[in-house]
Amino acid sequence: MTSKDTNRTGPGGQASKEAVKSADRAHVFHSWSAQGQIDPLAVAGGEGSYFWDYDGNRYLDFSSQLVNTNIGHQHPKVVAAIQRQAARMCTMAPGFAVDVRSEAARLIAERTPGDLDKIFFTNGGTEAVEHAVRMARLHTGRPKLLSAYRSYHGATSAAINLTGDPRRWPSDTASAGVVHFFGPHLYRSHFHATTEAEECARALAHLEETLAFEGPESVAAIILETVVGTAGVLVPPPGYLAGVREICDRLGIVFILDEVMAGFGRTGSWFAADLFDVTPDLLVFAKGVNSGYVPLGGVALSAAVAATFDQRPYPGGLTYSGHPLACASAVATLEAMAEEGIVENAARIGETVLGPGLRALAARHPSVGEVRGVGVFWALDLVRDQATREPLVPYNASGAANQPMADFAAACKRGGLWPFVNMNRTHVVPPCTLTESEAKDGLALLDDALYAADAHTTAGTAGVAGTADIAAATGVRDLRAGRLL
Template identity: 85%
Template sequence: MSTGSSKSTQAAVKAADRAHVFHPWSAQDLIDPLVVAGAEGSYFWDHDGNRYLDFSSQLVNTNIGHQHPKVVAAVQEQAARLCTVAPGFAVDVRSEAARLIARRTPGDLDKIFFTNGGAEAVENAVRMARLHTGRPKILSAYRSYHGATAAAINLTGDPRRWPSDTASAGVVHFWGPYLYRSHFHATSEVQECERALAHLEEVVAFEGPQTIAAIVLETVVGTAGILVPPAGYLAGVREICDRYGIVFVLDEVMAGFGRTGRWFAADHWGVVPDLLTFAKGVNSGYVPLGGVAISAEIAATFATRPYPGGLTYSGHPLACASAVATINAMADEGIVENAARIGADVLGPGLAELAERHPSVGEVRGTGVFWALELVRDRETREPLVPYNATGEANGPMAAFAAACREGGLWPFVNMNRTHVVPPCTITEAEAKEGLAVLDTALTVADAYTAA
């Protein structure tokens, strides 16, 4: 394609987008979406030939990279054989997807309820917990994101909840562990863990344990900061749930399927929830898919009692085919192991080295290919580079940093005063180092706003 035709194509796509597409989480007249022409592996590009290293994995979901040939072929083959069939039928590809997922989930989470994505998975996990216990309340953390549907957005802790929070959804929020900005005046991981658990137990006591159906947690908090829980925290939550008959739900929508260097982040701590939600990495988002992995005890609740929930596209054959191909490719190609190795050998040390040289970096945290740099104006006071939930001019320093990343050929994942380093689990050592080099340059822009 000639340069002229590329530009005309880009202009036509942009014009149609601006005329007809209503974009999520956006003021429609204030956005200028990049027109994407194609993608492969760890990169995507526009019609002008600008190529970006995808350090966002789009929305932290292309764990297997863009256009993996085995997954593309599986979708094509399934489409030629059987495009769709209602959820009430048994079909080979759906059964195999469920089997492969159940084989990798912790403990006895061997029944799989399929949804179209993570928010619907959380919605159904909450419904299952309430029906199983006969209790109304759900507890979740302030620093969290669980989706944008009715129950999920109320569970969410970050500011995206505010416009839709009805204050009548039966949700109670609490503070999870976050040593860098401890709400418990802790000075060590051990203190943070102990005090966070004491706080949670106090919330449970004051809300009335007999009224609480579930505690919902992201195993590793994702969009709200890549917060890796201290040793013992998840086990402590498990113990509280067991003591009071509360269902323990782990949200692994973002952390699951290799992102942390394990199939599921829960595997790092040997904790088994009662319900586990997944989406994103299960098939790298090639076709919409999510689900709930269900324990034997909760599944038994609906053995002779109908479960009152379902979706037209639950376990869609094209989505399930992409999941089967994704999981098999991840196993055959050592993709989970690659994520662990890249995190331990390249990203972890490389980000720590950047932090030593850039005064704008307050903290580095993460595991696998799931990292965050917390950017600050002052390392001593830990003042964020931009205020909480900043917009417009107040968000200028982070906007300038993100622009510098893009100018360097890297597409960042930026949220509030953080940049998240979340490339595909398939990223190579050379690609990871390329991304670190761009971050190094972009951080000099952030440094200009610090007190150093």
């Protein structure tokens, strides 16, 4: 046995923590990371709203991993469906008609708004965006695309150029035919608005002006996240999406809604578009369609866009389009969501527990500038000063400049809460299956951890110098081991 083979298993034959960490550091190249500056947690398992490490520390998953485990970890019906499908048919090329592929498409189309009845399957959200914009360009014969700042649409060629946050910068070719504009965000309004109605009207006017200067006859599509996800859980004001729909109709532009993060129960409805009574021409999905158990995404096409390719071949495809294991997991996920009332649970928990609870935290903590969200899709905008709305950390902060958010995240994890943190925000995005008691536990842990953020505000926390003192002063709860820190 060589040195590479030592210490590979622990009790019961399970890989040891040390072996997992060692192999990760030696061989795994992690996304969006400086490889020498990260120390990934070694995860041993998960169930429902929790996952745990090799030391037995349990974490309430308020991130849903990457906002995708909508039905929680290890849902038994979906695990069983994957096992059954693997025993019967692991894979089949996309050119064949396969029962689980057809059924997954039917169940998705049954839930999409309007006439979005044809489903093109991909392996994830980024590929779905790539194909949606290709379809739009071919359908219209136009080259240009418009997308919003404060957005994320993926990391491959077209998708990263569509993205409106700093992850785009290193890969932006400045030649991809993408123009960015400002969408509505009243709390940090680009339009000096004071009401939702003003913000909506001025954002639509800005979009119209951008189109006028770009030449609407050159624009193939406008793509928006129905509810903006990673950039802050930005719920559009009433009338905005309907206004974009009207502009697209008037100018012959394809309207694409990206529901990779917002879809399949996250907002308390099957799709966020349902909340605004808007039907796009193309709807992009992934993540929640099967809770990420097997990679799957797709595009739902309107009848008009689909008809473009009735006699003209669509020039695109993937070896794993509609992979049987992925589709089987989607069928089981959608059936479980319907049978167990999971979408309704997300709406109820958001309205009766998370929304009121987060607003109560905002009233207590000087670090919370704004609470926004719907269903199990929420964000706290953390600030240094509530009056000036100065963010708790600068835009795209790193290193020492990001210490306030690092302190807050560390406090969450010490208590047994796994947060989703981006820039100056923490997102509250637990599974759609979250129970009322789990939601209340999570809010209590979040309450404790926010004192770490409060210490960095202009108001400060009298007599508390740092996160260690804050924990001692407030008695931070620890769900991992049932103890006070």
